[in-house]
Amino acid sequence: MILVFCELKEGKIRKASLEALSEARRLSGDATVAALFVGASCAGAEEAAKYGADSIFKVEAPALGAYSSDLFAAVIAEAVKAKGGTALLGAATPLGKDVLPRVAAKLDAGYAAEVTCLAMVGPKLQAARPVYAGKAFATVDFNSEIQVASTRPNVFAAAECPKAGATETLPAPTLGFKAIVKEILAKGGGKQDLTEADVIVSGGRGLKEGENFKLLEALAEAIGGVVGASRAAVDAGWGIPHSMQVGQTGKVVSPTLYIACGISGAIQHVAGMSGSKVIVAINKDPEAPIFKLADYGIVGDLFEVVPELTKAAKALAITK
Ligand SMILES: Cc1cc2nc3c(=O)[nH]c(=O)nc-3n(C[C@H](O)[C@H](O)[C@H](O)COP(=O)(O)OP(=O)(O)OC[C@H]3O[C@@H](n4cnc5c(N)ncnc54)[C@H](O)[C@@H]3O)c2cc1C
Missing domain, CATH: 3.40.50.620 (HUPs)
Known part of the structure; x- marks a missing residue:
């Protein structure tokens, strides 16, 4: 059995x-x-x-x-x-x-x-x-x-x-245990877990600072997704929690759509997202390794491209 x-x-x-x-x-x-x-x-x-x-x-x-x-x-x-x-x-x-x-x-x-x-x-x-x-x-x-x-x-x-x-x-256990957990307080937010998300908009070092993740949140909201991050963004001290990290030492995800913004495509990041069905990469460097993996690539400045995508998504009223 x-x-x-x-x-x-x-x-x-x-x-x-x-x-x-x-x-x-x-x-x-x-x-x-x-x-x-x-x-x-x-x-x-x-x-x-x-x-x-x-x-x-x-x-x-x-x-x-x-x-x-x-x-x-x-x-x-x-x-x-x-x-x-x-x-x-x-x-x-x-x-x-x-x-x-x-x-x-x-x-x-x-x-x-x-x-x-x-x-x-x-x-x-x-x-x-x-x-x-x-x-x-x-x-x-x-x-x-x-x-x-x-x-x-x-x-x-x-x-x-x-x-x-x-x-x-x-039968339930009757043994005496050394410690019993009385309560677990979940961190606020109530957002969908990355591993179960169907659409993920991820940001990397190219975002320059934590505050700029708001751009990704706006896009994610417009297309019914959640926000993820590269380890560089998590480790940068921008207040991005490890729970958002995608990759070898983060979460393994396989959404229908993964949009990588300002992420170079290091092997350790790719280890966590290569199973995504459709990968879109936005990067200003045409040589960035992420483009080798991407189904759609946009070579450009994410600070221009992401708001445009959000605007277009809202106009089309793409909601899940
Ligand atoms: C043992 C180990 C485990 C690791 N685990 C993980 C892991 O789980 N997850 C993970 O992500 N990494 C992991 N890493 C780190 C990994 O090697 C990379 O350092 C990291 O993924 C790089 O993150 P990044 O792509 O955001 O940053 P970078 O590699 O610095 O890339 C930033 C990208 O942003 C682009 N960019 C900059 N400005 C703009 C702009 N305005 N518009 C558009 N594009 C722009 C640049 O062209 C560049 O390609 C691990 C490393 C080790 C050694």
């Missing part, structure tokens, strides 16, 4: 979790796939049936309302043992990246992080994952009985494949 640890956000399964679940379905053929949910309430978990879950396991307890590394890792590891899971998948979200290696350690299982390709070789998983900023791929075989892997968001397709989705509630 392949278990897939799924995350819920506001009563909906996160897209990255649906991708992991769909991949488990594809890999397992006729074997059982189970979706595992952990939280104070797992309302919304039933949607997993639509994406290929034969079974849906819920572990619900008030103490699981806020994420805690040791508690979640213990609960997930227990569920894998109790259900006889041979493989555990989960999305490489910030939570997944934190908890899944811990679960693997508890299960004495091999772990492959941020995989971009999975296959079954006999009864075991085989994974491929990018290394050296995406310049090469490593193939990972597991020696352990149980195999654990996190799937890179926006790489696998979330495909509907309706199954029974029989729901079972597993």
